[in-house]
Amino acid sequence: MRRRKPAEKVRRKEAATVREKVAKMLEIPEEVVSDRPKITTVGRKEVFVENYRGIIEFTNEIVRINSNYGIITITGKNMKIREITNEDIIITGDIDNIDYVV
């Protein structure tokens, strides 16, 4: 029991959950049911992040966003948060990089 626990945790992070499997079977778009973050960029000026958990750091040069699959780091210049709600966050600015830190 004790040995299996960390292994399970790793599997949960990487492998698809039951919910996602069902969604795939029924051909429902995954982002509707999954808790994976969805990141959309429009040009280099805008980044939408859906399904995030919270922001960790926010400055003009770096925005770090916590999600279920690790920390999303967005770097750039003159970055602002245009809108932030419970589900999504819209970041604008001159974006250089979008990284995952697991």
Place this chain on the structure above:
Amino acid sequence: MFLIRLWHYFKGYVIIIVSGLSVERFINICTRRQILLWDIERLNDAAVLMKMSIRGFRNARSAARKSRCRVRIKAKKGLPFLIWKYRKRKGFIIGLIAFAALIYLMTSIIWSIEITGNYNVETGLLMKQINEMGIFRGSAKRSINPKYVADMLMLKNRELSWAGVEIKGTKLLISVREGIQPPAMIPMEQPCDVIASKDGIVISVMAKNGLALVKEGDTVKKGQVLISGVLESIHPEFGSKYVHAMGEVMARTWYEVKEEVPEKRIIRIRTGLEWNRYSVYFLDFRLRLPSGRNPFALYETSVLDKSPVIMNRFKFPFGLIVEKHHELKEEEQALEKEQAREFAYMIAMNKISEKMPREAEIVDRQMQVVASEGREYLLVTVECTENIAIQQELEGIDGISH
């Protein structure tokens, strides 16, 4: 984007500066409590600028305490703050409400009634019936039931085959259609003759009742009996029988007009000078504004109604009327012979068509130039075919007993 901003403006929002070591935590707590934040900007290491709705700001107090941040309002924006600022200016608010009420009131009233589609039924009669139903200029729109009005008009006027009532803006539109009436009963017991209404040569005789006295090719004089209503028996001892003579007698008739051929013609042209008279009106009351005397001796006027109309529908019962007076001058124009004759011909034809019954059919036109006493005349003769039969009651006979 613009719409969202407008929405924020209407709801009101505050621009705040949040300072502290964990501003991110403040943002997270706010979002978790369904407080919308937008335009978040980092000012320095310890301060962030953001916008927040008024309602959110009330709930953000505890979030600030939890995250140990200081919240300072930089500016208050939006309509609620504006209203709050002007709350003591009563006249302004009263005026605003009065304006809205006035607009509402003015557009909820019928300001004009239009009746269209009636030819034989008089407009005045229909208007009177509408007034009897309690509908006047100035009646409230919602007191009018268009279907009821249409039904009542149909009931009261047998001549109408359809009536439609529509409220369009501040206008009450009443459109009616008139049906074709059944022909009048022929009084068969009234004995009569058919006589000629004018001179002519008979082309065809169709006697529906009675005895035809003329035949094709006969020349008839005005007043001559064409179809007799008296039927004589071959045995005189039986007496005569009287009938209601009817029939159609087509005849060739002539119309003649002599028209002088003019040498010149007077035409009126606008000089280009204008003078306006202004007046204002409310309902039927019209007030002329002092605008001096009309400086022209010879002029024509055109009237412009400049009353306010909203969206082509809501017309108000007041407005400005501009009477434009255009100065005219008369000019004599010498006419060439050909032109003059044409001119005379046109006048002559107009005169003839006034004399001719509408059913008459023109068969031939002839023109003749006659000169007398140094003047030239145009003699226009029009030959046409028409029904010359008219009925004339037989006198001294009371009625036909069968």
